Every structure is written in C-alpha cells, then in structure tokens.
Amino acid sequence: MQKILALFIVSFTLTACAPEIGSEQWCTDMKEKPKGDWTVTEGKDFAKHCIF
Template sequence: MTLQKKIVTKVAGLSAIFLMAASISACSPEVGSEEWCTDLKEKPKGDWTANEAADFAKHCVF
C-alpha cells in the first residue's frame, strides 16, 4: 500500500468513527423544556453561561 492510500484509509476510518459517535450521542433537551430546567438545576451555577441563566429565569422561574 502506498503512503497516500494509508492516509486516505486512516482518514476514512476516523471519519466513520466520528460520525458513529455523533449519531449515538444523546441530544440535549430543548431550551425551556422541563428536562432542560432539571438538567440546569443539577449543573453548578458557576458553570452556567449568561444565556443559560437568562433562559432559566425566563422559562423555569416565571
């Protein structure tokens, strides 16, 4: 096998692994849903982004 074919084979293999991992990973819940609010309550408040805090206040508090 030539070096070029080896590189193409490795890139194709890594791409397949990435696509498989992406397809079986869990999707995050929709912002504002009950599951999203619960997930955010469990997350340390110091790790929240400004957008998450605003969305939490908008959808989960009021």
C-alpha cells in the same frame, strides 16, 4: 473519510440527546448543575423558561 463520517455521526447523536431548552427535563438538569458552571446564555434561558 470514514473517520470524519464516524465523528460526525457520534457528535450528531450526542447533540440529539440533549433536552430541548425550556423543557421540564432541561430545567431540572440546570437546577442540578452548579450555578458557577452556567453560561450567560444558560442563565438567561433558565430565567426566561423556568422562572417566569
């Protein structure tokens, strides 16, 4: 049970550290990420929030 709780805490912490989609930091991170590694959703979000 303790391992499951520890895994949950670690995954929650890592998820909480990601910048919010559409924020300036997120746009900067996406510009640095190779375009081939983007998902379709990331491409749409980038166009919506960082270009328009």
